[in-house]
Structures are given as C-alpha cells and as structure tokens.
Amino acid sequence: MEFSISQQDFVFEREGLLRDIYKIGNKIGEGAFSSVRRIKHRETLEKRAVKTVHKKKLRNESERQMIFNEVSILSKLDHPNILKIYEFYQDEKNYYIITEFCSGGELFEKIIRDGNLSEGLAASYMRQLLAVLVYLHDRHVVHRDIKPENLVLSSSEPDSILKVIDFGTAQAYTPGEKMHTRFGTPYYIAPEVLAQRYDEKCDMWSAGVNMYILLSGMPPFGGNSDHEILNKVKTGRYSFPSPEWDSISFEAKDLIEKMLTFDPERRISAREALAHPWLLNAARFRIDQAAARTALGNLKNFRTGQKLKKATLAYIASQLATKTEREEMVKLFESLDTDENGTVSRDELRHGFELIFATEFEDIDEEINRIMNEVDINRSGEIDYNEFVTACLNRQNLVSRKRLEAAFKAFDLDGSGTITADELKEILGKYHKHDDQFWRDMIREADLNGDGVIDLQEFVKMMLENNQVRF
Incomplete structure (x- = not known):
C-alpha cells in the first residue's frame, strides 16, 4: 500500500504548558488581540517565536475561527519564503502558534529606517513576494492582507530571505467563484474587495502597492483618515510624482501599472509578473557548484526503505533541523526551481543534475526516476521544500x-x-x-x-x- 507523508502531519496540537517545552523570552510585537514573543526550545535550544492570541479579546466565533484557519493553512504550506509553523497549543486563556523566529524584523521597519530602497533590492524582495503568490494561487489560496508589516526578514544579513507572515485572513478559494468577505488594510486593499466581489487578483493589487512603497517610501493612495484613503482606492487613480519617481526606471513603473490595473480581469497575474522585464535582471540565485555537488550528492544517495524511517527523517527535517540548516538549502532549491512555482519538478531536477554531474550517469533518466520515487514522499509528483531539505541535509548531522x-x-x-x-x-x-x-x-x-x-x-x-x- 502506498504511503505518503508531508510536513502537515507533524504540526501537532499540543497539550500541557508551553513553559515546559520552551523558555519564554521578550515580546517582539503586539497586535489588536495577540502578541509575539521570542522563545527557545529547551531541548534543541533552537530560537522560535510564539504568537499568543488572547481568547477574551476575540469578539466572536468568526475571529476565533481565524486562528484555526491560520494554523490549518500554514501547516499545509511548504515554501522557503513563507513563515514556517511548528506546533499549536491552547489553554483556558490563550491560543499559541509556534513558528520560526525571524530576527530581521518587518520590511516596514526597514523602509522607515532606510527610506525608499534601491531598485535592485526592491526587485529582489518583489521577486520573493511574487514567488509566494504564484505558489499560493497555484494551490488556490489567497492571502488578502499583503502589506510591509506582513513581510519580515529572516535575519539582519544584507541578503536575508523575505518571509510572508500572518495568514489569519487567508482563504482557500474555488477558481471562477468570487469572494465576498471584506478583509484587508486601507492602504493596500484592492478596490474590488471594497465592492465585495473579488478573486485572487486582489493579492496582486496589494503587491503593486507594496512595490510602490518600496521604491518611493510613500503609498500610492494616501490620506489623513481611513475614509479618505479608501475613497482614493475606490477610484484607483494614482501618479508617479517628482522628485521621488524621477530616477525610477520605466520598467519599474510599468510593472506597478500592470499590478495596479483597476480591472482585475486585465490585471497581471503573479506568474506573469515574475516574467516582467524589470524582474528578469533581479538577483537570482546561481548554483554554487561545490555546495550543490555536496547537497545533490546527498540527494542522489538518499535511501529510506522502511515507511517509519521515511516518516522519521521527514519529522526531523521539518521539526528538529535548525533554521540555519534549512536555509542553507534555499539558494540551491530556488536555483533548481526555474519556473519559480515553489517545487522542483522531474525536469528541473534532471537539468540541475546535468549541470552539476555532467556525464557521470550511464542513464540519467533512470537515476532521476529513482530519486523522485525516494524523495517525493507526499506523492505530489514534485519535490517540495521540506522533502528537498530532508534528502539534501548531511545524514550524519540529521x-x-x-x-x-x-x-x-x-x-x-x-x-x-x-x-x-x-x-x-x-x-x-x-x-x-x-x-x-x-x-x-x-x-x-x-x-x-x-x-x-x-x-x-x-x-x-x-x-x-x-x-x-x-x-
């Protein structure tokens, strides 16, 4: 009987006291009914974060369901640019969502601190954001609250990975059917969401607003009150004023215009945006030959045999591997993922092996088929990020x-x-x-x-x- 396993299987709802498993650290963020603290796993010493949602602050059942919705959706997502969830606790007073800890802070804070970003850096962030939207929309999930506060940096390093967070308003949707519930934040909300008849293209409008802010430091639809801002959003009219936009390239403005197209039917999709000329020259990870040879060598030699052994390796890679170990694989994973859909296909893996190992295989197709059969443990037909990490990490360390x-x-x-x-x-x-x-x-x-x-x-x-x- 065929056995499949995915990281969703390991996002457990735990019982007991959070303090028994984690050492609770400083508060690093606060929202309307939740707070975020730094924590450290007592056994592995790995730094993580806990989002604590205070039950008494939730006004109705709908808000309570948003918590379970966020856990459910995040546990199914497996992408290097989406915040990783580990586990979920609850007690009489609170819900606790345990996630990876991102020490680089919000992108919003970086914009406030540094002002508008260079086109090169903005393009790097936009490429990562759009790759997430391709991944989400391919899986018929809409985020509905893309904004700089929900984009965080994994670390404080200059080339830090961007992570999309806060999936409380995310929703699975049926292609061709419109959504009607109004969610979003005034500066970033799409006009069709205000009209309560929209689809996944609302994320693209929000992405366009984010790109505008990244390059200019100001929103395209401003105002002194939410009412004034929303009235401007409803018209969809904006401009590229001097002097902020004088030095910005035509290609950048063109992509913004395509994302801020008022009619969602004519608005560019995430996949189309990734192919835009402005992003074609944005920094993409090139394969590091030496690192790739080691990691792909581990992938080539990956064997499991027993079902329990396969499940255990997946659990260790998902729940016990360090953030550093997992992120060491990001560059190679993204360099292999040439269509940027968040997975590595059979053809993409074959191409990567041909680049690294050239003619070292007598029958490369047979080898790729064997690897796919071993590594694709959720039987999706492609290699997901956690599957890639599981197979590529050094087995002795794992x-x-x-x-x-x-x-x-x-x-x-x-x-x-x-x-x-x-x-x-x-x-x-x-x-x-x-x-x-x-x-x-x-x-x-x-x-x-x-x-x-x-x-x-x-x-x-x-x-x-x-x-x-x-x-």
Whole structure:
C-alpha cells in the first residue's frame, strides 16, 4: 500500500504548558488581540517565536475561527519564503502558534529606517513576494492582507530571505467563484474587495502597492483618515510624482501599472509578473557548484526503505533541523526551481543534475526516476521544500543521537518508552486513511524482538542501518 507523508502531519496540537517545552523570552510585537514573543526550545535550544492570541479579546466565533484557519493553512504550506509553523497549543486563556523566529524584523521597519530602497533590492524582495503568490494561487489560496508589516526578514544579513507572515485572513478559494468577505488594510486593499466581489487578483493589487512603497517610501493612495484613503482606492487613480519617481526606471513603473490595473480581469497575474522585464535582471540565485555537488550528492544517495524511517527523517527535517540548516538549502532549491512555482519538478531536477554531474550517469533518466520515487514522499509528483531539505541535509548531522531521541519521544505519545501501532496511527493517520494492519506492519519493520512495539534501541538501530553513522 502506498504511503505518503508531508510536513502537515507533524504540526501537532499540543497539550500541557508551553513553559515546559520552551523558555519564554521578550515580546517582539503586539497586535489588536495577540502578541509575539521570542522563545527557545529547551531541548534543541533552537530560537522560535510564539504568537499568543488572547481568547477574551476575540469578539466572536468568526475571529476565533481565524486562528484555526491560520494554523490549518500554514501547516499545509511548504515554501522557503513563507513563515514556517511548528506546533499549536491552547489553554483556558490563550491560543499559541509556534513558528520560526525571524530576527530581521518587518520590511516596514526597514523602509522607515532606510527610506525608499534601491531598485535592485526592491526587485529582489518583489521577486520573493511574487514567488509566494504564484505558489499560493497555484494551490488556490489567497492571502488578502499583503502589506510591509506582513513581510519580515529572516535575519539582519544584507541578503536575508523575505518571509510572508500572518495568514489569519487567508482563504482557500474555488477558481471562477468570487469572494465576498471584506478583509484587508486601507492602504493596500484592492478596490474590488471594497465592492465585495473579488478573486485572487486582489493579492496582486496589494503587491503593486507594496512595490510602490518600496521604491518611493510613500503609498500610492494616501490620506489623513481611513475614509479618505479608501475613497482614493475606490477610484484607483494614482501618479508617479517628482522628485521621488524621477530616477525610477520605466520598467519599474510599468510593472506597478500592470499590478495596479483597476480591472482585475486585465490585471497581471503573479506568474506573469515574475516574467516582467524589470524582474528578469533581479538577483537570482546561481548554483554554487561545490555546495550543490555536496547537497545533490546527498540527494542522489538518499535511501529510506522502511515507511517509519521515511516518516522519521521527514519529522526531523521539518521539526528538529535548525533554521540555519534549512536555509542553507534555499539558494540551491530556488536555483533548481526555474519556473519559480515553489517545487522542483522531474525536469528541473534532471537539468540541475546535468549541470552539476555532467556525464557521470550511464542513464540519467533512470537515476532521476529513482530519486523522485525516494524523495517525493507526499506523492505530489514534485519535490517540495521540506522533502528537498530532508534528502539534501548531511545524514550524519540529521540523525544525531539527540535528534533520534527527540523524534522517538515525539512518537511515544504516552511516554511509556515504546512506540505502538495506535500511536503511529494517531500521529501519521490524521490525513491518511489506512487500516489497523497497515500500522502494525509499520511497527514490524523495526520490532526486532517481536513484542509488537518499538523501543528506543530498536528505533535507533532502524534509523542508523545502512547510514554509516556511528556514535
């Protein structure tokens, strides 16, 4: 029976006290009914962030559902430029969403601090934002609140990765059907959203407003009140005034005009925008031959065999690999993803292998087919970002003793010291329907003494078999 697994399987709703797992740090942000704090995982020492939503501040059921909606949507998304979610807690007073920690702060803060950005830097940020919108819209998800405050920088480094955050107003949509609920922020909201009849192109309008602000430091639709701003949005009229826009290229203004086209039917799509001349010269990651050879060598040698081993490696890469380890793979992943849709296809992988390994394979198609069969563990037909990280990370680092013990502990739900078939079913069967025999067979893969459960020694032996890893 075919077995698939994705990172969504590992975004658990946890019980117990957050403080038992994390050391709580300083507050780094605050909203109308939530706050964000820096936290550190007590076992892995990895820095993360927690968004705490105060239940008493939620005014109705609709606002409460937005929290579960954000968790549900984020857990399904697997893109290097989308904030990564780890887990979800709740107690009597609050909801807690645990995500990666982005130390570079909001893009909005950078604009305030540095003023308008150079065209080169603005193009780099816009390319990353538009790549996210291609990924979302391909999956029929609309964000509905694209603004600089919801774009953060992964680190304070000059070439930091951009991350899109805050999916509370995001929604899955049906192509061809209009949405009607009004969401958004006055400066960035699309006119058709105000008319409460819109589709995913509303994100493109917001992206156009963001690009305008990145290049000029001011919004295209300004005003002294929300009412005044929204009235200007409704008309859709704006300009490129002097002196702010005198030195900005024609190509940049042309792309803005195409994104701020009033009629959404004529407005440019995210995929079309990525092919615009202004972005063709924007910095794209080129393949680092030495790093790529190492990572793709790991990919080529990736073997799992047992289903539980495959699931464990995916869990470690998703939940226990450090932010640094994951982001080391971003440049290579994006350089292979030539159509910028957030996944690596069979043809893109073949092209990358041809560039790096030239004629080292007797039958490259056979090799690519084998790799795809091993690495594409959610059976989507393409390699997602977490699958890529799982296969490309150094195996010896990935399956360290500490991480194996942490993974075992995560699967041993009752803390009994053994993993049972029922526990595997509870963890991995939420989105995959298999009969009880399937889970018993998975236990049997590592159950050396035949007692129907897996202890830590059996688990470690299974994970290290054929890995040439020694402790």
